[in-house]
Amino acid sequence: TLLNFPIYTLEEKNALGKNWTRKQWAYARIADWFIDRVPAALTMAFTKANSEAGTYVETYDIKMGKVRNEKGEQLFPDGMSLISHWNLRDELKAEYADSSAVAHEKQEMIYKIMERIIDQSIPQCVINSEDYIWYPISNKVTDLQGKEIKAEREMDVRYQQLLNQFHACRALDKYNPTYPTAIARAFSRDMEVSDEQIEAMFTAYLSSEQAGQVVALVKQRLGRDLRPFDIWYDGFKTRSTINVEELNVRCRTKYPTPQSFRDDMANILVKLGFPKEKADFIQSKVEVDASRSAGHAWTSQAKFEKSRLRTRIADNGFDYLGYNIACHEFGHNVEQTISIQNVDYYSMARVPSTAFTEALAFVFQKRDLQLLGINSKDEKMAAMNTIDIFWNGYEMMGVSLLDLYTWRWMYQNPECTPEQLREQVMKTAKEIWNKYYAPHFGVKDSPVLAIYSHMVSYPLYLSNYAYGNIVEAQLEEWFEGKNVGEEILRIYSAGKLTPDHWMQNVRKENVSPDALLKQTAEAVAVLK
Numbered sequence: 044t045l046l047n048f049p050i051y052t053l054e055e056k057n058a059l060g061k062n063w064t065r066k067q068w069a070y071a072r073i074a075d076w077f078i079d080r081v082p083a084a085l086t087m088a089f090t091k092a093n094s095e096a097g098t099y100v101e102t103y104d105i106k107m108g109k110v111r112n113e114k115g116e117q118l119f120p121d122g123m124s125l126i127s128h129w130n131l132r133d134e135l136k137a138e139y140a141d142s143s144a145v146a147h148e149k150q151e152m153i154y155k156i157m158e159r160i161i162d163q164s165i166p167q168c169v170i171n172s173e174d175y176i177w178y179p180i181s182n183k184v185t186d187l188q189g190k191e192i193k194a195e196r197e198m199d200v201r202y203q204q205l206l207n208q209f210h211a212c213r214a215l216d217k218y219n220p221t222y223p224t225a226i227a228r229a230f231s232r233d234m235e236v237s238d239e240q241i242e243a244m245f246t247a248y249l250s251s252e253q254a255g256q257v258v259a260l261v262k263q264r265l266g267r268d269l270r271p272f273d274i275w276y277d278g279f280k281t282r283s284t285i286n287v288e289e290l291n292v293r294c295r296t297k298y299p300t301p302q303s304f305r306d307d308m309a310n311i312l313v314k315l316g317f318p319k320e321k322a323d324f325i326q327s328k329v330e331v332d333a334s335r336s337a338g339h340a341w342t343s344q345a346k347f348e349k350s351r352l353r354t355r356i357a358d359n360g361f362d363y364l365g366y367n368i369a370c371h372e373f374g375h376n377v378e379q380t381i382s383i384q385n386v387d388y389y390s391m392a393r394v395p396s397t398a399f400t401e402a403l404a405f406v407f408q409k410r411d412l413q414l415l416g417i418n419s420k421d422e423k424m425a426a427m428n429t430i431d432i433f434w435n436g437y438e439m440m441g442v443s444l445l446d447l448y449t450w451r452w453m454y455q456n457p458e459c460t461p462e463q464l465r466e467q468v469m470k471t472a473k474e475i476w477n478k479y480y481a482p483h484f485g486v487k488d489s490p491v492l493a494i495y496s497h498m499v500s501y502p503l504y505l506s507n508y509a510y511g512n513i514v515e516a517q518l519e520e521w522f523e524g525k526n527v528g529e530e531i532l533r534i535y536s537a538g539k540l541t542p543d544h545w546m547q548n549v550r551k552e553n554v555s556p557d558a559l560l561k562q563t564a565e566a567v568a569v570l571k
Contacts, residue, residue, distance in 0.1 A: 048074040050221060053231045056541050069388035072539055076390070078232070079219040085211075092211035093500070096204040100496040101335055103127045104171045105156060107134075111178050118149050127160055128494045129338075130355075133364050136277040137287045154272040155179045157494045161472075163201060163465060166194035199461035202468070204499050206461055209453045212502055226450050229503035234396040234510065235541045236554075238447055241506050244513070245440040248556050249479040253563040254437055257430055258483035260570060271489035274438045274480070279431035280409075285417070287363060293415060295360035301331040304361065304369055305352075311373070311414050315407075316528030328384070329376045331369075338368035340375030340404075342393070343383060350379040367411050374407030375400050381535040391538035395545045397504070401511030402518055403531065405435070426566035432519065433563040436512035436556075441475050443506040445492045448475075450503055468493050514546070516559035521550050 051059070051071050060068065104126050107119035125131045135153045138146040156179050159165035166184050169177040175192070176185045184194040212225035222232040230238040248254075261276045262269050298304045308329060312322035328343070334353035341351040354361075354369040361369065378400045383392045394400050409428065412418075448471050453459065459467070472493040481487045497505050522530055534549050543553040 044073060044077050050074045050078055052221065053235050053237070053541070056235070057543060060541060060544050061547075065387055065391070068540065069390045072388075072390040078221055079215070081215050081218045085214050085218070089211040089215060092207040093502075096208055096500040099200070099204050100500045101126070102171055103496070105131065105169070106171070106173050109169070109173060109176050110152065110156070111176055112148065112152065113178060113180050118145065118152060126496075128157065128496045130364065131157060132275055132494075133367075135272055136275050137364070139277045140285060140287055150272055151270070152179060154270065154491070157272075157491060160197075160201070161490045161493045162469060163197045163199050165197050167197045167200075168194050170197065199465050201499060202461040202464040205449075206453075206459070206464055208499070208502050209450070209457075213454075213457065224454060225502060226447070226454070230506070234398060234507065236396075236510070241510065242444065242447065244556060245444055245506075245509060246479075248436065248560070249440055249444075251560055253433065253560050253567065254479070255483050256567045257433055257437065257563065260430070260567065261434075269484045269486065271476070271480075271484065271486055271491045273484070274441075274491065276434070279427045279434055285412075290363035290366075290415075294363050294366040297361075297415070298366060298369075299360035301333055301356055304366075305329065305331040308373065312377070312528060314414055315410070315531075316526040317532070318528070321528075321532060324384075325377055325380045328380045329373070338372050340372040340379065342375075342379040346384055350376045352376050366415075367408060370411040370414065371404045371408035374404035377407070377531065378403045378535050381532060382538055385532070385536035386538040388538075391540075393539050394535065395540055395542045396510075397507040398510035398514055399542070399545065401507050402514035403535065405432075405511060405515045406518060406522075406527075406531075423569060426569040428519070429516075429559075429562045429566040430570070432512055432516050433559060433566075436509050436516075436559070439505065439509035439512060441479055442492050442495050443509045444475055445472050446495075446498050446503060446505045449498065468498075510554075513556045513559060514542075514554060516556075516562065517546060517550065517552075517554070520558055520562065 048070050051074065056071060060071075063071070104124045107123040107125055108117065108121035110119060111117060123134075125134055131153050135150050138150050140146075156165070159179055159182065164182060166175075166177065166182065169175050169184060174187065175194070176187065176189070178184070183191060185191050209225070216223050216225070219228060222228045226238055230236060230241060234241070258269070261273060261278070264278050265273065265276070298307070305326070308326040309319070309322040312325060313319055317325070328349050329352055330349050331352045331354075333356040335355075338355065339353040341353070343350045352369060352372045352375075354372060355365045357365070378394060382394055386392050409431070445468070449464075449468055452467055452471070453464070456463070456467075469490045472490045473488045475492060476489045477487055480489070495505060518534070537545060537548045540548065546552060546554045
């Protein structure tokens with residue numbers, strides 16, 4: 044193949060691609076399939092490290108019914124099991140619908156649990172275990188009869204998993220001459236935007252005046268001094284004003300089984316404007332499974348295969364968190380179906396990078412209440428939606444920079460120990476927090492950005508979310524006044540162009556946060 048189809052670098056694709064035919068693009072993508080040649084043993088070693096890290100985070104549950112405050116009070120119900128970090132974060136978000144002191148105490152408790160996970164002071168015995176009672180504030184552990192026991196901390200297992208990923212990736216470097224580091228492969232090869240471009244884009248966003256304006260809105264709406272966990276403030280979403288239990292009941296009634304959600308997929312798509320025939324076809328290409336992990340969408344590799352949606356589903360059906368995740372993952376499945384079924388050349392299947400499938404997943408997830416039949420008539424909702432997109436990006440860009448800076452540091456210090464890595468991650472997390480968040484939040488030295496499990500199990504993936512927020516904002520602006528379903532069909536049939544060429548196909552401009560920053564400034568003015 045390489046004798047006939049030359050490899051084009053990212054820079055060459057961006058420069059030459061505007062004059063290429065679709066067939067020339069397809070030829071360039073064929074060469075991309077053979078851009079490296081890694082020995083099987085190293086591929087297996089990477090797969091093993093990645094699988095073990097995935098298992099580590101997917102089974103990292105905190106049994107919240109066994110958690111106590113310092114008064115010995117149980118704040119969370121029996122049987123509540125929250126995976127770190129996804130469900131911990133989502134439960135923290137859900138508590139914003141309740142303005143009581145108890146809800147705030149729950150958030151403080153979850154935040155302390157997160158800190159214990161980050162600094163690895165969490166007792167090993169309380170992870171995924173119902174056998175102990177845990178007091179996160181003091182870090183005391185007792186048996187079920189109340190007798191205090193000596194409990195060993197987790198001993199940097201989290202950071203050993205990250206190091207295992209790094210060493211497995213680094214072993215592949217010399218077999219990837221075009222992109223000779225894991226960082227280059229994650230950004231220039233996979234995202235098709237350089238890490239320097241991402242860093243410049245994200246730091247400009249985090250430093251924008253809109254950041255301070257939106258944080259001030261959060262403080263005003265909460266009516267109290269901000270805490271670091273307020274980076275997950277959920278009050279710009281309509282559902283934040285609805286009781287979580289009411290949402291749980293509605294979701295369980297509507298979707299008691301995985302099959303019931305799958306059977307309703309075509310109806311969901313019709314509500315978004317998809318023609319009935321196309322909606323039925325997409326539904327026929329997706330299967331739904333219960334999952335032990337937070338949620339996942341697995342793409343098909345051929346037109347005759349189906350993609351799979353996985354989310355947490357309890358015995359009595361979807362709770363709201365499971366449904367919300369399912370909406371996000373269904374957005375991925377829709378992209379996965381369109382971008383393999385509708386493209387003209389197989390080598391052009393899929394999207395420029397993961398950020399573009401994340402963007403569509405966000406579009407679906409944001410409409411979760413609308414799809415449940417809950418429609419808000421608030422005239423300020425357009426502004427609220429814009430600020431919600433901005434706020435998601437504001438959170439994720441700090442996390443993404445931490446991920447990037449951590450990998451740069453590991454490349455500079457390849458022989459570091461798990462303990463040294465833990466100290467560096469916490470140091471960098473606090474530096475990012477102090478530079479971009481503390482001036483607005485009024486709290487220094489928070490390590491909260493380091494809680495994301497993606498850093499452990501999905502090497503250098505996090506930037507796709509923040510980049511996806513930027514793409515989502517450009518898409519949402521384009522969708523305004525148009526049939527969303529028909530536009531999704533058109534846009535995602537373009538296949539695997541580079542990001543800027545793909546966005547040129549959507550709206551004749553490159554990928555840029557400028558539109559979102561402008562929209563945010565206008566939205567802040569409306570809400571003031």
